[in-house]
Amino acid sequence: MLLAENIQVGYGSKIVIQELNLTIAPGQITTFIGANGCGKSTLLRTLARLLKPTAGTVLLDGRDIFKRSTREVAKQLALLPQTPYAPPEVTVRQLVRLGRYPHGRWLGGWSDRDEQAVQEALAAMKLTDLADQPVDTLSGGQRQRAWIAMTLAQETDLLLLDEPTTYLDLSHQLDILDILRELNRRHHKTIVMVLHDLNLAARYSDVMVAVHQGTVYTQGKPEKVMTPETIRAIFDVECVVIPDPVAGTPLCIPIATRNHEVGEDAGRTQEPAQARHALELAR
Template identity: 60%
Template sequence: MDAMETKSLTLAYGESIIIEELDLQIPKGEITVFIGGNGCGKSTLLRSLARLLKPKDGSVLLEGEAISKQSTKEIARQLAILPQGPVAPEGLSVLQLVKQGRYPYQTWLKQWSEQDEQIVWDALRATGMEQFAERPVDSLSGGQRQRAWIAMTLAQETDIILLDEPTTYLDLTHQIEILDLLFELNEKEQRTIVMVLHDLNLACRYAHHIVAIRDKKIYAQGKPEDVISCDLVRNVFDMNCQVTTDPLFGTPLCIPHGRGRCIVPQVST
């Protein structure tokens, strides 16, 4: 069974259709990355998967059941979302932030427990944020802050994690650190991870499954090596490029070259 899927999903802001009659499957236990040009609907689609945006038509299924029929806490125990550029209240410590991830498990009968405490500290250790537990979130660097928010999503203990551009505003070193961390979570714990990424080469390097969006629909989807091509980059991003192979990871590597024709690499004999 897929972790999530959509059926004839149509999303809109007012009368403006953003996504139209989309049928999408999110493979369970894999990393799926949404790619596409600015304004194509990637983030809108991600928000809909998290039930933050009500569909104009169609449905989103979580483990085979429509999310519209599930309670907010039921959904929060199954999936976590990290929006783009989240902001913590001024003075909130990293520890206090990460503890928010346990909210879906708190009830009048079940208050904070030793198990909750252990899960929070496990999340801090997993993200390398244990030493910053008492630091205010707003005093951290961009990479540290992003790790703190990811720690909060880990404390939520969901099988599915949705992230909207988790590397935005980070330098290359911190981008790789964050993506390596998410890759390890997937490898070690089989978490299903769904991300929106702008960097096509990083998307190819880390994704098991890529979904390219264009003109309100899925243009192509599948393994990076099966779908990434000069034609896809030209049609989805309106950019010509050369597609070769990443020498370190064997994944597609896109080299943009402006307005010229799409160059096919020559193979020496």
């Protein structure tokens, strides 16, 4: 469905993504993990046709995404950026209506179909009662739901979300992830997202993609990707991975960051006493 073939992407002369190949499996939840600045947002924006690769191609349903119109692509794929911006005073309903833009016709205005899509998106995100409230007066969790409602109103098969849970407290993180899982399982949306919480990523994803220095370090089921070796390689952190006692998915317990100091200890892992103890317990 969505495929990156040997892409290279950058800003000006700076190359951020190189030799990256990726297939997004239809009907699944795929999550990108990786260190700050490794290129996750750049990759997501390239997959959403907002950035043009300097080499390679992005294919959507077998066709080069850059040879198709913005409107056509927007009927198939919606992107929620990392830091979306709504002008002050914009209400939830007005925001969600923007999601209908790609469906607009040249002549004739708002259709019943548009209205229905907006109502459904508001209801799905439990925002019907807040529809006339300005977005900037909402709590963090409500605001994130409003943005997701906007992408839902777009009625696409593919949803791309950049850090949809960042800045939310734990209960609202779970709330958003449960909603996304529901959209995937019940409404068959293909979801591609970036998450920072590795353990929630492992719990909610069918596929994890470990991004490192602008390319895919490894990808696959959470059990394959969440290993001490991969975590060390992409975050420079030593960890123990145990089964999540609730979900059974891999759970990463960080122990220590690797020592970056120059000198005698350079490259050695700091292993405080309690971390050693944890390691022994895990073994």
